[in-house]
Structures are given as structure tokens and as C-alpha cells.
Amino acid sequence: NAGVTQTPKFQVLKTGQSMTLQCAQDMNHNSMYWYRQDPGMGLRLIYYSASEGTTDKGEVPNGYNVSRLNKREFSLRLESAAPSQTSVYFCASSEGTLGYTFGSGTRLTVV
Amino acid sequence: EDKVVQSPLSLVVHEGDTVTLNCSYEVTNFRSLLWYKQEKKAPTFLFMLTSSGIEKKSGRLSSILDKKELFSILNITATQTGDSAVYLCAALNQAGTALIFGKGTTLSVSS
Numbered sequence A: 001n002a003g004v005t006q007t008p009k010f011q012v013l014k015t016g017q018s019m020t021l022q023c024a025q026d027m028n029h030n031s032m033y034w035y036r037q038d039p040g041m042g043l044r045l046i047y048y049s050a051s052e053g054t055t056d057k058g059e060v061p062n063g064y065n066v067s068r069l070n071k072r073e074f075s076l077r078l079e080s081a082a083p084s085q086t087s088v089y090f091c092a093s094s095e096g097t098l099g100y101t102f103g104s105g106t107r108l109t110v111v
Numbered sequence B: 001e002d003k004v005v006q007s008p009l010s011l012v013v014h015e016g017d018t019v020t021l022n023c024s025y026e027v028t029n030f031r032s033l034l035w036y037k038q039e040k041k042a043p044t045f046l047f048m049l050t051s052s053g054i055e056k057k058s059g060r061l062s063s064i065l066d067k068k069e070l071f072s073i074l075n076i077t078a079t080q081t082g083d084s085a086v087y088l089c090a091a092l093n094q095a096g097t098a099l100i101f102g103k104g105t106t107l108s109v110s111s
Helices: none
Strands: A004-007 A010-013 A019-025 A031-038 A042-049 A064-068 A074-078 A087-094 A106-110 B003-007 B010-014 B019-026 B030-038 B044-049 B056-058 B061-066 B071-076 B085-093 B099-101 B105-110
Touching: A004 A087, A010 A019, A019 A031, A019 A087, A031 A064, A031 A074, A042 A064, A042 A074, A042 B085, A042 B099, A074 A087, B003 B085, B003 B099, B010 B019, B019 B030, B019 B085, B019 B105, B030 B071, B044 B056, B044 B061, B044 B071, B071 B085
Parallel strands: A010 A106, B010 B105
Antiparallel strands: A004 A019, A019 A074, A031 A042, A031 A087, A064 A074, A087 A106, B003 B019, B019 B071, B030 B044, B030 B085, B056 B061, B061 B071, B085 B099, B085 B105
């Protein structure tokens, strides 16, 4: 009964380093999403994948890339991290127009 | 541009008080309005509202949607310290591919 699992939970990067945030869901959902949450900003959509094999940009895609590896997994990559990407990142999944289920988040700090 | 606006941004009440949180939205191809509670980790689902005028209730929490005036309210009666959290409102489009969040209302309940 894991739901949506994100790894890692915490990460500190130096400016210019790259990393990949992993997300996996076991609910057989078609759609998956990456959000970032900054203080006072709510959650903002970075990228989403409506189904396996498709990805689309959200509100704040610059500086990120995604891969929908299979139906279960949706990864977010930062090619060259910047301090402005310091944030809490949430992965979510959904099926049809039902509510989203969120992972527990990854707290990323870029120094 | 699609947007969701919540008010107030923060609220401090005493245990036992009743609170009303507001959410207005302007979303193209609107389908549903969702409420989440967030306590320093992943948002947890509270309600999904699709039809106007039908109150949804769960214990001390209730919510209603007005699709004509484009807003929703979340009521919490007899507040407890455990209700302290950020309450997020989000609007879902028809395709279910975009969940747009407001900035949240931070509720603090003092004993």
C-alpha cells in the first residue's frame, strides 16, 4: 500500500551539479505529475505525463527535464542546478479525473 | 491565465472557534474543485467538489462549491490544535491534466 514513492527525501547540490529525482506509483494510474512548492507560492506544476510515453510542460518547466520510464515511474532531472531551484518537489499521480495522490516530497537545496 | 486565489492567507484562532476558508477560481474548462490539508509533508486529500450547491461533509469539516460565482468555502467547526495546517484549494480541468493550486491558507489553532 505504498502509493507514490519519491527518492531521495533530502538532497543538497552545488550550483551546476545535476541530479535526478525518482518517483514511482503502484496504483496503476495513467497520469503523473511533478510540482514544486516554494514558501508563499503554493504548488506549481513543472511537468506532467498524461499517459505512458507522453510528457507535457506545466507552468514552470525551465531548467528541468522529465522521463516517463514506464507506467509506474516518472523522473525529474535537473541538468545544471541553480539556487533558484531550491524547493520542495512533489510527485503525484491520478487516474482520470479523480483526485491526485501525492508523494512525501523531496527537499532540495542548491548552494 | 488560469488562477486560484485563497483567502485569508493566514488565520489564528482559539480552540473551539469556527473558521471559514475561501477559494475563488478562474479556470478554463473547469471540472472540479479540490481541498487538501498539508502538515509539513505531502498534501492529503479532503474533498472534491464537482456540482454546485451540494455540501460535502467529513466530521467537523464541510465544503461547498458555487459554480456560478466561481468560489468554494471550507468550514471547520469546533477547531482543535490538530487542525493547524496549510489548507490548499486546487481547480481541476476537464481532462484532469492540470490541477492548479492556490497559495494556501495557513491556519493556526491555539489551545
